[in-house]
Amino acid sequence: MNIFKKTILTVILSFLLIGSAYAGKIKIGTEGAYPPWNSKDASGKLIGFEVELAWTLCRYIGEQCEIVEQDWDGMIPALIMRKFDAIMAGMSITAERQKAISFSQGYADEVASLAVIKGSPLEGMETSEGINLTKKTGAVKKDLKTLTSALAGKTVCVQTATIHQNFLESGDVGKVNVRTYKTQDEVNLDLAAGRCDAALAAAVAFSDYAEKSGKPVVLVGPTFSGGAFGNGVGVGIRKDDTELLNTFNKAINQARNNGDISRIAIKWFGFDASM
Amino acid sequence: MELLAFGKTGWGDELFYATLMTIAVSITAMLIGFLFSLIFTPLKLSNNKILNFIANSYTTVIRGVPELLVIYLFFFGGSGAIMYVASIFGYFEYIEINAFITGSVAIGIISGAYSTEVFRGAINSIDKGQFEACKVLGFKKYIYFFKVIMPQMLRLAIPNLSNVWQITLKDTSLISVTGLVEIMRQSYIAAGSTRDPLFFYSFAAVLYLMLTFLSMKLINKLEYKYSRGF
Amino acid sequence: MDTGLMVASLPKLLSAAVITLKLLSLSLIFGLFIGLLFAILRLNKNPLLNNFAYGYSYVFRGTPLLVQIFIIYFGLGQIEYLRSTILWVVLKEPYWCAIIAFALNTGAYTSEILRSAFQTIKPGIIEAGKSLGISNRIIFYKVQIPIAIKQSLPAYGNEIILMMKGTSLASTVTLMDLTGVAKYIISTTFKPIEVFIVAGGIYLFMTFVIHNLIKYLEKKFSYQ
Numbered sequence: 135m136n137i138f139k140k141t142i143l144t145v146i147l148s149f150l151l152i153g154s155a156y157a158g159k160i161k162i163g164t165e166g167a168y169p170p171w172n173s174k175d176a177s178g179k180l181i182g183f184e185v186e187l188a189w190t191l192c193r194y195i196g197e198q199c200e201i202v203e204q205d206w207d208g209m210i211p212a213l214i215m216r217k218f219d220a221i222m223a224g225m226s227i228t229a230e231r232q233k234a235i236s237f238s239q240g241y242a243d244e245v246a247s248l249a250v251i252k253g254s255p256l257e258g259m260e261t262s263e264g265i266n267l268t269k270k271t272g273a274v275k276k277d278l279k280t281l282t283s284a285l286a287g288k289t290v291c292v293q294t295a296t297i298h299q300n301f302l303e304s305g306d307v308g309k310v311n312v313r314t315y316k317t318q319d320e321v322n323l324d325l326a327a328g329r330c331d332a333a334l335a336a337a338v339a340f341s342d343y344a345e346k347s348g349k350p351v352v353l354v355g356p357t358f359s360g361g362a363f364g365n366g367v368g369v370g371i372r373k374d375d376t377e378l379l380n381t382f383n384k385a386i387n388q389a390r391n392n393g394d395i396s397r398i399a400i401k402w403f404g405f406d407a408s409m
Numbered sequence: 410m411e412l413l414a415f416g417k418t419g420w421g422d423e424l425f426y427a428t429l430m431t432i433a434v435s436i437t438a439m440l441i442g443f444l445f446s447l448i449f450t451p452l453k454l455s456n457n458k459i460l461n462f463i464a465n466s467y468t469t470v471i472r473g474v475p476e477l478l479v480i481y482l483f484f485f486g487g488s489g490a491i492m493y494v495a496s497i498f499g500y501f502e503y504i505e506i507n508a509f510i511t512g513s514v515a516i517g518i519i520s521g522a523y524s525t526e527v528f529r530g531a532i533n534s535i536d537k538g539q540f541e542a543c544k545v546l547g548f549k550k551y552i553y554f555f556k557v558i559m560p561q562m563l564r565l566a567i568p569n570l571s572n573v574w575q576i577t578l579k580d581t582s583l584i585s586v587t588g589l590v591e592i593m594r595q596s597y598i599a600a601g602s603t604r605d606p607l608f609f610y611s612f613a614a615v616l617y618l619m620l621t622f623l624s625m626k627l628i629n630k631l632e633y634k635y636s637r638g639f
Numbered sequence: 640m641d642t643g644l645m646v647a648s649l650p651k652l653l654s655a656a657v658i659t660l661k662l663l664s665l666s667l668i669f670g671l672f673i674g675l676l677f678a679i680l681r682l683n684k685n686p687l688l689n690n691f692a693y694g695y696s697y698v699f700r701g702t703p704l705l706v707q708i709f710i711i712y713f714g715l716g717q718i719e720y721l722r723s724t725i726l727w728v729v730l731k732e733p734y735w736c737a738i739i740a741f742a743l744n745t746g747a748y749t750s751e752i753l754r755s756a757f758q759t760i761k762p763g764i765i766e767a768g769k770s771l772g773i774s775n776r777i778i779f780y781k782v783q784i785p786i787a788i789k790q791s792l793p794a795y796g797n798e799i800i801l802m803m804k805g806t807s808l809a810s811t812v813t814l815m816d817l818t819g820v821a822k823y824i825i826s827t828t829f830k831p832i833e834v835f836i837v838a839g840g841i842y843l844f845m846t847f848v849i850h851n852l853i854k855y856l857e858k859k860f861s862y863q
Binding site: 167174176178203204205208211215317319320323347 | 604
């Protein structure tokens with residue numbers, strides 16, 4: 135039996151040699167597939183609003199940072215598994231996510247919108263410009279009713295594990311045939327292929343796609359915020375990492391006061407999306 | 410065709426490295442699988458009911474559950490388990506295990522279950538007379554295993570091991586969850602970036618076919634070498 | 640270990656398992672026909688048909704199932720021309736794209752199983768039939784096929800189990816099969832291990848049932 139113990143020990147030690155432990159370095163996880171929040175350029179380097187904001191925050195924090203790529207559907211488990219220490223991936227602060235992790239204060243906000251291909255029967259919906267679902271006023275309820283009848287039985291495509299999926303499944307717009315995809319790219323592909331009657335995601339994600347692909351994607355209906363869509367986008371941190379949480383909150387305050395967030399937001403979104 | 414060019418604009422070089430990565434992961438996984446069968450094959454053949462049960466559970470579960478689930482389970486639970494084991498030995502820092510190891514071990518676990526079955530079958534079909542002859546001649550267990558049994562077992566095992574290799578090679582397409590950049594993931598990235606999935610996934614299929622073809626040639630040579638003298 | 644979650648997710652996972660079984664059965668039925676067709680083509684003397692069948696089986700066995708699904712779903716969906724033809728009615732749905740991919744894949748493996756089963760039939764049996772004056776056609780249907788089916792049962796049973804595991808890839812093209820629902824539950828509860836244990840358990844149970852079913856059929860068909 136001694137040889138078994140030795141083998142197990144050797145195996146683990148070799149993992150240690152191949153792996154490494156970083157102390158004092160902050161690792162930030164991002165998806166790299168959700169422009170303009172985060173994406174990759176032609177050479178594969180991570181770029182985007184959050185990538186630039188992350189470097190800025192790290193400057194204020196004064197620590198060395200590393201940005202790690204992670205698939206969206208494994209984002210929170212990867213954080214808990216200590217693959218990285220913070221999430222900056224366009225992740226909105228929702229009550230559900232807060233059951234598993236903590237969030238810093240919000241640093242930017244996005245509004246969601248439905249998108250269709252030009253010529254779709256869903257174009258020209260009679261709704262208000264934008265609705266906030268936290269306060270279900272009469273106008274909000276009226277718009278939700280319009281949407282329910284317009285989307286009844288239709289197929290709407292979303293990225294999996296997003297606030298957009300949550301909204302469609304919340305019943306606020308009745309029974310919709312929801313299709314979930316691993317990445318926003320796949321949603322866009324199937325929208326363009328005509329497999330989806332509509333798609334739901336951040337409004338900027340669709341305008342970015344329309345611009346880069348030249349496909350006739352148009353936004354329809356009101357822009358959504360609040361309610362199932364959460365309260366802005368924040369940095370995701372493990373629940374027991376209270377020190378890191380405070381560090382990030384302080385840095386966000388500094389960045390906001392110095393106008394960094396607004397500046398970077400205008401550069402990537404074309405408007406000030408900061409909170 | 411310019412999409413495949415090497416250098417900045419084309420995806421040729423990324424796909425080339427991805428292919429190398431696929432080969433590397435497959436080989437590593439296959440070897441890790443052999444390590445697993447080294448442990449589990451004797452357990453399967455032993456007379457001890459408990460050891461038997463452990464080994465049978467391993468092969469039955471891993472071969473009966475979809476690879477995607479095994480990979481996911483290992484990826485999300487594996488590092489936690491390893492860190493737990495390491496903490497027993499007194500190491501409390503968190504361990505970062507890179508994607509290559511994670512992916513290879515995940516596939517290695519699957520490959521090992523199939524290899525275990527292959528080796529078990531091969532050893533069982535060796536004429537019992539061989540074992541008896543060795544015992545009669547007074548050879549020590551380790552000696553007769555390596556010098557007499559193993560060469561015969563390998564000859565019988567190689568055709569089936571080539572099947573396991575094919576399975577392992579194709580299973581590497583499923584480890585994109587670990588973030589490792591092998592053929593499938595690179596094609597996925599390229600398809601997304603150029604919005605041309607048909608071209609890149611078809612090309613990925615071509616790459617896999619190439620690997621299959623080359624593997625078959627090499628394995629045929631191996632079979633020939635080990636069949637000499639029979 | 641959150642056993643409460645494991646129990647709570649069971650009903651959702653079980654109804655998803657029904658979808659997995661539907662995918663499996665449709666794929667196997669179509670795959671069986673495709674496999675039989677290509678097995679016959681492979682045994683044909685005509686080199687054109689022979690090599691075509693060989694090429695088909697080589698391509699579909701030599702590439703991962705994931706690549707095949709992606710080409711059929713995302714690749715074909717990209718072709719503008721296809722969207723205007725009647726094929727689009729079928730190709731538009733991920734359900735049918737998955738079944739087509741699965742059927743073609745299992746068809747390739749099945750054709751190999753059936754081909755080797757046909758080839759190992761003792762020539763004496765066929766000669767006996769011919770000497771009795773029975774036409775080739777009847778020999779094929781009444782003698783060769785039943786023997787081939789009996790010969791291939793063990794290998795085909797294996798193929799059924801492999802295909803059942805393959806259906807888990809339907810989750811990569813938006814279908815909510817057992818694996819898809821498992822992934823969804825995990826994305827909302829963040830407890831991957833518990834959910835995967837339950838989902839894995841259901842797959843194991845189905846494997847167990849199929850395995851025993853095949854064993855029973857083997858016994859039933861053996862008249863030796």
